[in-house]
Amino acid sequence: MNNIILIGFMGCGKTSVGIRLSYLLKQAMTDTDRMIEKLSSMTVSEIFDKYGEEEFRSLETDCLRKLLQEPDNQIISVGGGLPMRSENRELLKQLGKVVYLRVTAPTVCERLSEDMSRPLLQGSNPEEKIRELLEKRSPIYESAADMVIDVDGKDFDEILDEIVKKMEEIKE
Ligand SMILES: Nc1ncnc2c1ncn2[C@@H]1O[C@H](COP(=O)(O)OP(=O)(O)O)[C@@H](O)[C@H]1O
Numbered sequence: 246m247n248n249i250i251l252i253g254f255m256g257c258g259k260t261s262v263g264i265r266l267s268y269l270l271k272q273a274m275t276d277t278d279r280m281i282e283k284l285s286s287m288t289v290s291e292i293f294d295k296y297g298e299e300e301f302r303s304l305e306t307d308c309l310r311k312l313l314q315e316p317d318n319q320i321i322s323v324g325g326g327l328p329m330r331s332e333n334r335e336l337l338k339q340l341g342k343v344v345y346l347r348v349t350a351p352t353v354c355e356r357l358s359e360d361m362s363r364p365l366l367q368g369s370n371p372e373e374k375i376r377e378l379l380e381k382r383s384p385i386y387e388s389a390a391d392m393v394i395d396v397d398g399k400d401f402d403e404i405l406d407e408i409v410k411k412m413e414e415i416k417e
Pocket residue numbers: 253254255256257258259260261262322325356396399400401404
């Protein structure tokens with residue numbers, strides 16, 4: 246399929262870049278977190294609290310299977326942990342081109358230190374958790390990606406420009 250899928254760590258900008266890319270390219274947009282919240286009538290935090298992370302991961306897999314049945318040419322932003330399941334990485338490949346928005350820990354800390362909506366960062370030492378998780382996940386994001394965009398210090402327009410240019414390059 247020809248979707249564009251945005252992956253990367255929490256706070257790298259998947260959802261906000263996805264919205265802007267969808268507007269720029271005039272393509273529909275789906276965010277898997279929002280899709281799960283809509284289908285379950287619960288927030289991501291409520292799902293983690295009530296059913297735990299594994300159940301949330303299964304809902305993410307369900308989302309990808311549903312997206313395979315939906316119209317093509319969408320922008321899809323996924324949750325930061327979704328590519329950790331190998332089954333999900335296979336589904337992402339089938340769905341389209343995977344764009345990894347690569348971010349460093351200091352930028353994530355700056356953006357998310359006050360944020361209460363990400364259950365995995367609600368412990369006593371979010372900075373340490375961010376560094377730990379980022380180190381563990383980075384090689385997996387890289388292995389799942391068709392292209393990598395470094396996002397630190399870049400504004401949305403710069404990131405969109407890079408994505409569009411690199412998409413054209415890999416089409417040729
Ligand atoms: N390139 C950027 N420049 C400035 N702020 C950004 C950038 N990308 C994301 N943000 C901000 O960081 C926060 C997290 O972004 P979000 O799109 O929710 O990330 P993700 O979906 O990857 O977790 C939001 O407040 C968003 O506005």
